[in-house]
Amino acid sequence: MSHLSRTLPVKRAAHVYLVRAGELLLVEERMDDGSIFYGLPGGKAYAGETFADAAVRQVKVETGLNVTDLDFVSLLEGELLTGTKNECYAMFSRFTAHFNGDLHPTDPEVVGIKWVPFEQVESLVRYGPPPECEERNPLIWVPTRDFVRGKARTYYPI
Known part of the structure; x- marks a missing residue:
């Protein structure tokens, strides 16, 4: 049996669970099909950028908040x-952090920001189609589901 190797592009991203009084901060983004997608603040890491640095930079752009610790x-x-x-x-990393500042997104893709009670987070998730839309892949939401249930694991293999 021959083994065919292939090289996949690596996508590295970092997102932050920002929490206040049992609520999670979610960003609202407009998808290509016009629908609204709710996601965690954060996003893609640049080449050579640490997950933590990417998280700080992306949260600032998407929410206006400064995150530390x-x-x-x-x-x-x-x-x-x-x-x-x-x-x-x-490789998607998740953090919690302290935050300060005012909600003021500068990312043009962000159309809103919403504090969502933990018990309502899962009801905002939309899965599929299209299948090549990573944000709608249910696997992406498993760590968040576990986090809001107080059962976060350290490692989630896909």
Whole structure:
């Protein structure tokens, strides 16, 4: 049996669980199909950028908030979206952090920011289609589901 190797692009991203009084801060972004997607503040890390630095930078752009004292919560890692044009090896890191400042997003893709009670977070998640849309892959939301239930694990293999 021959082994065919292939090289997948690596996608590294960092997101932050910002919490106040049983609520989680979510950003509202408009997808290509016009629908609203709710996600954690954060996003893609630049080449050579640490997950923590990416988290601080992305949260500032998406929310206007300054985050400090990041605490690592979990890493989601593995092959994602296999067989689609967006297939990649994903490494998604999640943190909690202290925060200060005013909500003022400067990212043009962010159309709103919302404090959502923990018990309502899962009801905002929309899965599929299209299948190549990473944000709608249920695996991406498993760490967040566990976090709001108080059962976060450190490592989530895809």
